[in-house]
Amino acid sequence: MEQLQHSEMKVQQLLSILEASKQLNSNLEIEDVFQNILLQMVTVIGAEAGTLWVLDSDGEEIRVVAAYGESADKILNIRLKKDEGIAGKVIMSGEPLLICNVEEHPDWSNWVDQSSGFVTKSMITVPLAVKGKVLGSLQLLNKKQSNFFAEEDVSLAVALASQSAMALHNSQMYDELQQMFLSMIQTLAKVLDARDPYTAGHSERVANYSVWIAGKLGMAPDKMKELYKAALLHDVGKIGIPDDILRKPDRLTAEEYASIQLHPVIGADILSNMEPKGVMIDVIQTARSHHERLDGTGYPDGLKGKEISLFARIVGVADTFDAMTTARSYSKGMSYHDGAAELTRCKEMLFDSEIVDAFTAVLVECDYNLAQYEADHKKEYRL
Ligand SMILES: [Fe+2]
Incomplete structure (x- = not known):
């Protein structure tokens, strides 16, 4: 009976990843992709809040490009050095991290909680990587209902992160190409006007x-x-x-x-x-x-x-x-x-x-x- 329930849960998880993957690849506009990745992750894993961190193009800083939850607007656009905080550490190591109880973790600093009023209890942080290159990390805060995440939530987050990273990679490349095209046109127009x-x-x-x-x-x-x-x-x-x-x-x-x-x-x-x-x-x-x-x-x-x-x-x-x-x-x-x-x-x-x-x-x-x-x-x- 227990095994049947377990299999059913796995099928449900697989379906939710498939659905999320469809959503993730439905758009290339970078701002929409940021929102999509976070929303799919928060929904599939069942978190109270979430934050998407992306490494800047020069690779020196990380920035919150999407936030979900009560205090989302206070967290958006926060910048940290690339190895700062738990988000930065996961980007550097490329390894997912489950913190069952944040208060017991040495890297936990509650300044975001203090400024936002949100109380973090448990946290999953997964790297977003394509072909070994880490593009950012995704943090999920507090499991809905129980407050605390378990190992199986991490496996699901990791599976979804690889889909998300691919969507992020495609959209970053598309964005760079668009920027390059526009700046070439602007340069051409300037040359002409000169x-x-x-x-x-x-x-x-x-x-x-x-x-x-x-x-x-x-x-x-x-x-x-x-x-x-x-x-x-x-x-x-x-x-x-x-x-x-x-x-x-x-x-x-x-x-x-x-x-x-x-x-x-x-x-x-x-x-x-x-x-x-x-x-x-x-x-x-x-x-x-x-x-x-x-x-x-x-x-x-x-x-x-x-x-x-x-x-x-x-x-x-x-x-x-x-x-x-x-x-x-x-x-x-x-x-x-x-x-x-x-x-x-x-x-x-x-x-x-x-x-x-x-x-x-x-x-x-x-x-x-x-x-x-x-x-x-x-x-x-x-x-
Ligand atoms: Fe003209």
Whole structure:
């Protein structure tokens, strides 16, 4: 009878690991993965609270990236040296640790309990390791109902930790790749803007204005990230325009203007070389269509209304505003107030009304102080 119960329990544990593993691999966004790992572990093992510690990329410090339980918000983002505390010791040794009664353990320091008001009685700490490399550790505090963990809880935690570590590893790699891709695009945009002293910072400003507009339009965060990249690269085709035209201090002749007008097509052409192509579609389209206008008077394709993609319509507004409000050698540049008035005058005709209204709402909200808007919304738009 006892053996049957034991087998049933094992089957239940196996099922819960399988279910947790499905959940763990359902997302790659790093913040979601942190939460998922902790939640699965706390639920499967049945703990009152839990903390996920991750080793920083330079390998010197550990940081709480997810916390569960009563005092979770007080513990989040706490940093320790890599070998500090029980979490650090487990990261260093790579071995799981069961502390049946924390008060009797020499490495136990109750400062977290003191600051959070939580009373830790028993604790399991497991390393999260992939191919022998420890990425972090996971601490579970107080077994639900009984308060104290047993050896069998450790085996279950270890089994789940290996699944969690793989999810963590994949998501960290994905995050690094995304960061690298974004910083390469930002560098490319800076190099481009540096060719003409009058356009310094143009791409970055257009990218910022675009996501602020998108925020007012209620765009999903994933889509906003794509928009930010597309906006940074909207003028990449200017790389193909000769310096004497691009940097000409006087007004352009008709011929020179025609040459500048080639930049959307050149840009789309350059970007269509980037792989994987599926990811680049919106970016290519934005580079090609950001000078299209609602009434069909834009270029290069003379598209009208909604034939112009949403990204290109947004970037078109942001780009025009920055061009109008930036000083050139032959003009001083409008005030933000006048720039907004000009966009409003041209809405319906040239620009999407909803988009112009969204941008005007941004300007009104910050009382035409866009530097202040950027400072106030930095966290929200951290892409
Ligand atoms: Fe442009």
